[in-house]
Amino acid sequence: xxxxxxxxxxxxxxxxxxxxxxxxxxxxxxxxxxxxxxxxxxxxxxxxxxxxxxxxxxxxxxxxxxxxxxxxxxxxxxxxxxxxxxxxxxxxxxxxxxxxxxxxxxxxxxxxxxxxxxxxxxxxxxxxxxxxxxxxxxxxxxxxxxxxxxxxxxxxxxxxxxxxxxxxxxxxxxxxxxxxxxxxxxxxxxxxxxxxxxxxxxxxxxxxxxxxxxxxxxxxxxxxxxxxxxxxxxxxxxxxxxxxx
Amino acid sequence: xxxxxxxxxxxxxxxxxxxxxxxxxxxxxxxxxxxxxxxxxxxxxxxxxxxxxxxxxxxxxxxxxxxxxxxxxxxxxxxxxxxxxxxxxxxxxxxxxxxxxxxxxxxxxxxxxxxxxxxxxxxxxxxxxxxxxxxxxxxxxxxxxxxxxxxxxxxxxxxxxxxxxxxxxxxxxxxxxxxxxxxxxxxxxxxxxxxxxxxxxxxxxxxxxxxxxxxxxxxxxxxxxxxxxxxxxxxxxxxxxxxxx
DNA sequence: CCAAAAGTGTTTGTGGTACACCCATGT
DNA sequence: ACATGGGTGTACCACAAACACTTTTGG
Numbered sequence: 001x002x003x004x005x006x007x008x009x010x011x012x013x014x015x016x017x018x019x020x021x022x023x024x025x026x027x028x029x030x031x032x033x034x035x036x037x038x039x040x041x042x043x044x045x046x047x048x049x050x051x052x053x054x055x056x057x058x059x060x061x062x063x064x065x066x067x068x069x070x071x072x073x074x075x076x077x078x079x080x081x082x083x084x085x086x087x088x089x090x091x092x093x094x095x096x097x098x099x100x101x102x103x104x105x106x107x108x109x110x111x112x113x114x115x116x117x118x119x120x121x122x123x124x125x126x127x128x129x130x131x132x133x134x135x136x137x138x139x140x141x142x143x144x145x146x147x148x149x150x151x152x153x154x155x156x157x158x159x160x161x162x163x164x165x166x167x168x169x170x171x172x173x174x175x176x177x178x179x180x181x182x183x184x185x186x187x188x189x190x191x192x193x194x195x196x197x198x199x200x201x202x203x204x205x206x207x208x209x210x211x212x213x214x215x216x217x218x219x220x221x222x223x224x225x226x227x228x229x230x231x232x233x234x235x236x237x238x239x240x241x242x243x244x245x
Numbered sequence: 246x247x248x249x250x251x252x253x254x255x256x257x258x259x260x261x262x263x264x265x266x267x268x269x270x271x272x273x274x275x276x277x278x279x280x281x282x283x284x285x286x287x288x289x290x291x292x293x294x295x296x297x298x299x300x301x302x303x304x305x306x307x308x309x310x311x312x313x314x315x316x317x318x319x320x321x322x323x324x325x326x327x328x329x330x331x332x333x334x335x336x337x338x339x340x341x342x343x344x345x346x347x348x349x350x351x352x353x354x355x356x357x358x359x360x361x362x363x364x365x366x367x368x369x370x371x372x373x374x375x376x377x378x379x380x381x382x383x384x385x386x387x388x389x390x391x392x393x394x395x396x397x398x399x400x401x402x403x404x405x406x407x408x409x410x411x412x413x414x415x416x417x418x419x420x421x422x423x424x425x426x427x428x429x430x431x432x433x434x435x436x437x438x439x440x441x442x443x444x445x446x447x448x449x450x451x452x453x454x455x456x457x458x459x460x461x462x463x464x465x466x467x468x469x470x471x472x473x474x475x476x477x478x479x480x481x482x483x484x485x486x487x488x489x490x
Numbered sequence: 491c492c493a494a495a496a497g498t499g500t501t502t503g504t505g506g507t508a509c510a511c512c513c514a515t516g517t
Numbered sequence: 518a519c520a521t522g523g524g525t526g527t528a529c530c531a532c533a534a535a536c537a538c539t540t541t542t543g544g
Contacts, residue, residue: 021266023264064262089336089337091334092337094268095312096309107265112337194507195509220516221521222523241487242487440533445496462543464543465495466493466495466542492544494542496540496541498537507531508529509527510525512525513523516520
């Protein structure tokens with residue numbers, strides 16, 4: 001067994017070869033279909049090998065001079081036209097053997113994943129005729145290419161955590177909304193989590209929702225007030241955990 | 246202005262060149278000096294250009310066949326001998342121009358950062374005579390090489406969050422400890438956050454700390470009970486937030 | 491006996507839970 | 518009128534904050 005200093009010399013004389021990488025960005029793009037109370041994720045059909053014809057998360061390889069975040073926004077813009085969204089970095093998957101091309105190309109493929117939440121109602125999918133693209137209910141996603149099921153699961157977990165202490169919902173709800181809209185939104189993402197009445201009482205007490213005075217009637221029943229999110233009034237609650245639960 | 250289909254054709258004819266990457270792993274390694282109530286981070290002195298002679302977080306480039314996590318554990322093992330530790334991925338910094346070598350080498354340098362918490366008392370620094378290596382109080386770190394101050398700040402934030410809802414402290418405290426040890430630990434990382442008496446009452450009620458019956462006397466005063474963390478009893482509190490505050 | 495550190499209560503206020511009830515509208 | 522969904526109120530319980538008090542040791 002070599003001593004530590006011997007090993008160090010050996011390292012200098014015959015240093016381990018470094019890996020060369022291509023870096024990909026894969027997005028887990030979520031939206032909430034408030035009409036049907038379903039949480040959706042955007043999938044695309046692969047057009048090339050490997051995994052030709054299989055569904056996967058929209059992704060791209062990072063170009064020269066492009067930042068990771070730029071790349072994330074670029075594929076997003078290539079797949080959907082959307083005005084309101086929230087996006088953040090998720091996790092980096094970089095093990096060897098995660099991409100079959102590695103064998104032939106002699107480079108490793110690393111994936112920096114991002115997760116995004118967009119407003120479903122005005123997210124217009126860009127179907128270019130050739131490539132398949134679709135919203136899938138998260139509960140019904142098929143087997144995906146690469147390790148994308150793992151990325152998706154990770155993104156879903158993060159989304160749930162994020163909702164509990166961060167006002168991302170308002171990035172994605174319409175400008176004005178009823179308290180029931182908000183409640184439905186939380187329920188579809190988190191599952192049952194609280195009584196409506198208490199949800200309502202808690203949020204109104206916090207005081208960052210402004211009653212616009214306007215009302216909407218949806219079928220039978222008493223018309224609901226429309227509220228607006230007040231970012232300034234929310235400021236004190238930044239990084240205070242569990243505001244919404 | 247080209248239409249979208251025109252742009253698409255242009256892309257196929259003259260696709261944007263992809264970036265080639267080397268991937269580094271940088272670790273923000275924390276420990277708590279319970280004797281002096283200081284939160285420490287491990288820094289090393291750079292031995293080569295760029296940033297020769299400047300402090301930075303311990304890092305390494307990823308080798309062929311090595312996973313990111315493997316690389317993170319490797320530099321950790323090169324710098325300190327330690328038995329008990331917690332380690333998780335932090336964030337990936339991958340913008341262009343973050344490493345000056347980029348200009349000459351024609352490759353991008355991407356950094357996947359990890360953060361680790363180790364037991365200070367038995368973390369033995371591996372000083373090989375040449376390279377500087379030292380624990381720095383987090384509040385007194387100097388200007389670091391690259392974007393490592395940013396990585397450190399991010400890691401510090403994560404550490405604080407982690408402590409609040411996750412039993413990482415017990416990965417790093419001795420097998421048995423007094424409630425005061427535990428309280429001091431939390432206080433040094435989080436700052437003042439609660440009355441000792443209430444901290445004590447809350448934790449004991451949760452029931453995952455077992456009184457060993459043993460006592461220690463530290464100077465004057467009544468001897469304190471030694472407690473042991475019971476992982477099984479903690480299980481129900483997994484992913485329940487704010488257990489410790 | 492006194493100081494110091496550990497450990498126990500006690501009081502008060504706040505906030506969550508569960509549920510019952512009132513209100514406004516369409517049919 | 519009544520069903521339907523929106524909105525309000527309340528009784529109960531748990532727990533956090535603050536702080537006083539008791540217990541056990543060393544000197």
